[in-house]
Amino acid sequence: MDTRDLYERGLKLRKELFGTETVEKRMHSLGEFGAPLQQIINAYIYGDVWSRSGLTLKQRSLAMLGITAATNHLNEFRVHVQGALTNGCKQEEIREVLLLVAMYCGVPSAIDAHRIALEVFNAKPAGR
């Protein structure tokens, strides 16, 4: 497959998951300097890995919440809370992942993640 097609497929999926405005704002903020990184994100992550069969988008979101909360990458976690809501995760399901993070990665990461999740929920009251 041509990497340009991979890029287009990934960008389309990414916008469906997180919203066109959010994605364009994030891409714009890194400008031309960030173009090779956008290639990685759009083509390789969303065009390839996220576009694979084998897990539903909701299952991927549950794993992503665990991955990003466990590594305390809060900006990325915030984006994936939005994606999880889009993919049909309920707030209660998101919380269950964070309780696993509390016990397997320690409570400080879980507290940080709770705070971010609540900010997303409150900014998007229809998200549930």
Place this chain on the structure above:
Amino acid sequence: MDTRDLYERGLKLRKELFGTETVEKRMHSLGEFGAPLQQIINAYIYGDVWSRSGLTLKQRSLAMLGITAATNHLNEFRVHVQGALTNGCKQEEIREVLLLVAMYCGVPSAIDAHRIALEVFNAKPAGR
């Protein structure tokens, strides 16, 4: 609820997930010194967090694979690959989580996790 009941409920679930022999061997290896830690694991993790409704055991396993691979805790990851197979995860589903880990946590953690997963699969050929 009494913490002794929490402990018994958790220990029972833990044995269902990972096998009686594995759990008893792990508990025995830490001896009396490890008793307070076993209280945390059996009562608080498996008796409380894992016993909650809100996610299926399979969904919890998918999140756990992401959490333990992301933090490169390979001994714990190994246990949760076994648990994931018990909870109905297919090898292909486990792999999809590890590909997310590759892109969001870097390939070294994903390579380590692939190796451990294959060791579990090969030791337990009926696990798929």
Place this chain on the structure above:
Amino acid sequence: MDTRDLYERGLKLRKELFGTETVEKRMHSLGEFGAPLQQIINAYIYGDVWSRSGLTLKQRSLAMLGITAATNHLNEFRVHVQGALTNGCKQEEIREVLLLVAMYCGVPSAIDAHRIALEVFNAKPAGR
């Protein structure tokens, strides 16, 4: 022991360590969504682990400063600087832990922790 008693015992200790106002503000900020996490924090961490004999509160604080600075969990570190002052740690003792962090975890974590510690000291001039 009943987990509700564990919870009450932990909440009481937690307020003694960090101040009633601080604890209530933190609990309130996570709301009902955060109730299961508060169960972990109040009952299991402060009601069980911190309530054990075996170390004095001051010794626990010294260990906690090392643990939270080493993992660069700055929000949690801030809380435990306050707790350390309550438990009788002098500013000089807190600094010694951070110098160990500098050499065993690298100077960037130690610089971050110095900054937070000074913010706590300056907000609470009688804390020494």
Place this chain on the structure above:
Amino acid sequence: MDTRDLYERGLKLRKELFGTETVEKRMHSLGEFGAPLQQIINAYIYGDVWSRSGLTLKQRSLAMLGITAATNHLNEFRVHVQGALTNGCKQEEIREVLLLVAMYCGVPSAIDAHRIALEVFNAKPAGR
């Protein structure tokens, strides 16, 4: 060598790398409490390790960008982007290191580092 000489040599190099004003502001912000940490930074890091032969300052900067971006220490990364520009790194070279970070440590750390790097570039347009 006397540690005071090591300190003076390191402080001089540090100011050349990051600018006198930046270094003095950072030292001042930690005050007397931070004096032993400044000893580590000035004497041991810049007076000893950075003053060694074996690598050019530009090569050290490339390694430092990788080290600080990989560990997501963004305050320290920011300082070393400035140092890298001083040591003759081009923006394009800095980006290449961050693309390695993306693949070996995951994209969230790379995104954070891109953002900080752009802030430094934009604050210092003659830096390229």
Place this chain on the structure above:
Amino acid sequence: MDTRDLYERGLKLRKELFGTETVEKRMHSLGEFGAPLQQIINAYIYGDVWSRSGLTLKQRSLAMLGITAATNHLNEFRVHVQGALTNGCKQEEIREVLLLVAMYCGVPSAIDAHRIALEVFNAKPAGR
């Protein structure tokens, strides 16, 4: 560019850097299960990121030593010590990166990395 060409280009470079035998052994050990991960490694990492202009292979190696030692990924670090020798790094240059790791990430990671580096040097006495 077609992703199959990216894959071939990357695999070729990877073998030049680390040796054909090492690469084939590593690819074989993950088998068919590891095929999608090999796609990421061969096509995206070595076919794209490592094949970019902007840094020499030696400069990339210096950054990689810092990145993998800083994150304590010792298996990956071992591979990149071999790659660094291939790319013309001297043992003394490798050591300088590890001394930076000692001060910015703590001595335990630097001790681990020294041990691995010496194992590679001793297995390959002509590597210097």
Place this chain on the structure above:
Amino acid sequence: MDTRDLYERGLKLRKELFGTETVEKRMHSLGEFGAPLQQIINAYIYGDVWSRSGLTLKQRSLAMLGITAATNHLNEFRVHVQGALTNGCKQEEIREVLLLVAMYCGVPSAIDAHRIALEVFNAKPAGR
């Protein structure tokens, strides 16, 4: 103070803490390549930071157990369990630190640390 005196003072303290044989074996294993790292360890860590007043050796050990267990640096943790026993820590006190690690850094790190601690205790039955 001359850095050679710092080195000698640190080496002497280090041997008192961990045993002459252990220290010489560790220094020997890194050979001449490791000499600059030994300078950091002996002169800067043990000759300076550990030789400061402000905390007793036992208090330093309690902090070190937390720091090294929290970052899952198991080789270094093992050494500091030995040092903690030398400095008068009881096995029960060491365990209390590890229970804090369980809750603030997650149980996988605490399980690893329990295992190493028991190995040290069993190799040195008079250490309690």
